[in-house]
Amino acid sequence: MLLFVAINSRYIHTNIAVRYLYHLCKDIYPCQFLEFNINQDLNDVAFEILKRKPRYVGISTYIWNSLFVRRLIEVIKKTIRDVKIILGGPEVYFDTLEDWRYADFIVKGEGEPFFLEFCRSLSEGREFLLKGYPYFDLKDLPFPYRDEKIDQNKIYYYESSRGCPFRCSYCLSSLDRQVRFSPLEKVFDEIRVLFDAQVKLLKFVDRTFNVNKERAIKIIEFAKRYSKNTQVHLEIEPSLLDEDLIEALNTSKEGLFRLEIGIQSFKLDTLKAIDRDFDMERIDKNIKKLIEKNRCILHLDLIAGLPYEDFKEFKRSLDKTLLYFANEVQLGFLKMLKGTRIRDEARLYDYEYLSFPPYEVISNRFLSYEDIYRLKHMEALIERLYNKRTLFWTLRYIFRRFSPSEFFERLSYEIDLKKDIREILDELYRYFVRYNLIEDRNILKNLFRYDILKMYPEEYLPSELKYSQEEKEKINTYRKANARSIPRNSRVGLFDFDVEKFISNGSLEGGGFTLLFPNTL
Numbered sequence: 001m002l003l004f005v006a007i008n009s010r011y012i013h014t015n016i017a018v019r020y021l022y023h024l025c026k027d028i029y030p031c032q033f034l035e036f037n038i039n040q041d042l043n044d045v046a047f048e049i050l051k052r053k054p055r056y057v058g059i060s061t062y063i064w065n066s067l068f069v070r071r072l073i074e075v076i077k078k079t080i081r082d083v084k085i086i087l088g089g090p091e092v093y094f095d096t097l098e099d100w101r102y103a104d105f106i107v108k109g110e111g112e113p114f115f116l117e118f119c120r121s122l123s124e125g126r127e128f129l130l131k132g133y134p135y136f137d138l139k140d141l142p143f144p145y146r147d148e149k150i151d152q153n154k155i156y157y158y159e160s161s162r163g164c165p166f167r168c169s170y171c172l173s174s175l176d177r178q179v180r181f182s183p184l185e186k187v188f189d190e191i192r193v194l195f196d197a198q199v200k201l202l203k204f205v206d207r208t209f210n211v212n213k214e215r216a217i218k219i220i221e222f223a224k225r226y227s228k229n230t231q232v233h234l235e236i237e238p239s240l241l242d243e244d245l246i247e248a249l250n251t252s253k254e255g256l257f258r259l260e261i262g263i264q265s266f267k268l269d270t271l272k273a274i275d276r277d278f279d280m281e282r283i284d285k286n287i288k289k290l291i292e293k294n295r296c297i298l299h300l301d302l303i304a305g306l307p308y309e310d311f312k313e314f315k316r317s318l319d320k321t322l323l324y325f326a327n328e329v330q331l332g333f334l335k336m337l338k339g340t341r342i343r344d345e346a347r348l349y350d351y352e353y354l355s356f357p358p359y360e361v362i363s364n365r366f367l368s369y370e371d372i373y374r375l376k377h378m379e380a381l382i383e384r385l386y387n388k389r390t391l392f393w394t395l396r397y398i399f400r401r402f403s404p405s406e407f408f409e410r411l412s413y414e415i416d417l418k419k420d421i422r423e424i425l426d427e428l429y430r431y432f433v434r435y436n437l438i439e440d441r442n443i444l445k446n447l448f449r450y451d452i453l454k455m456y457p458e459e460y461l462p463s464e465l466k467y468s469q470e471e472k473e474k475i476n477t478y479r480k481a482n483a484r485s486i487p488r489n490s491r492v493g494l495f496d497f498d499v500e501k502f503i504s505n506g507s508l509e510g511g512g513f514t515l516l517f518p519n520t521l
């Protein structure tokens, strides 16, 4: 029996590679597939595999599971010596059997042609005949979730194209420049199954979803029509966006599309060095148009550790990106992946990087390890305060005068994120006061209180913002007078001015204002 094994990074992920292979091969040779994740106990995983007594075990390897797979195949091989281990996936693409002592075969290129021929040769009792690494025709890909009970809470991945026309020097997809598409009718039929099953999140794994504009618009319109509760995640190249595509996205239901947009840097020398010589003005305009309509959830990526970008310059890229006020900004760190041009050029820029996955940069000629360490702290703060939208309005106000990157850098020396969130909020308030980040103390006090009550119960207010006895009485009186209209467990906030009006038009209307916050916890 041939057992396909997926080791995902989280339980909620689903692996399409093993599903494709299983559905393609199961009628040719006895096959099964199993799915695990790296957080499971290694012995539990090995035992589940061994229990099935496979003759062949095929495993997809990626940077996130490579170390797990290395240990797993040692256990498998030392337990049943005649089992044959077949490794595939991007993490072994540039390796040989010498790099993987316990593996018997390494599949380079696409797994589908290899395993089809492998199973045919086994069932016909003949030699393996496949030569080279042919591409697989996407029209012959089976629907990966066929005959499966759909779990709405898992993330479902879908592939409607392979390859990428761009050549970003740090990316493995740049090696597969021939873009191939699945027939549109097939795509519609298959994603409709996932929409009808109301999965929460459908992620297209297409490297550049909008590489073919007309096709992208058709899929977007289809999703607008048939998705009931499913959010659709797309990786978009912003320089390829135009009025039609933006219009299609900007007329969608709020939150239907989640767009992952790689900016990586705003520094032109850097972009040139990594072969991302895109029109940055156009990118800037396109992102602003998407932000302005606020229909799509925008996730913007930056990469620290690229050539020619030092700490100060990276902070400039970071400022520009944070000031879009997108839903999420991901500050990632360059990974020197096997087979990429940037890894071949490591000496040119004095790169030091981890020799094991995820091959992350340690330093280069432009960034010291100390800089990287500082950026890691800033990244954690951005994740906690900016992406989670804690203190969203307070930060927006602060960023009118202070550069966001300067703010996060200074904060990274002061705030220990390992502490409890209540302690952190307390410290943050004191920090904002100490450094006079919002000169008008009354505005700071009210904005901060507003942000906290939007997300947390009253007890989370910093000690300086806790309600006085008099204020508590006012809230009680308000609660009693409006007992019927106040939803259960909602929070009542007292403010010195109408904060929501202030946020929308900057007007400061005096007098006591009461606002209700529904319980979102």
Ligand code: SF4
Pocket: 164, 165, 166, 167, 168, 171, 172, 173, 174, 207, 208, 237, 262
């Ligand atoms: S980073 Fe994106 S655009 Fe660049 S080669 Fe990779 S997939 Fe293509």
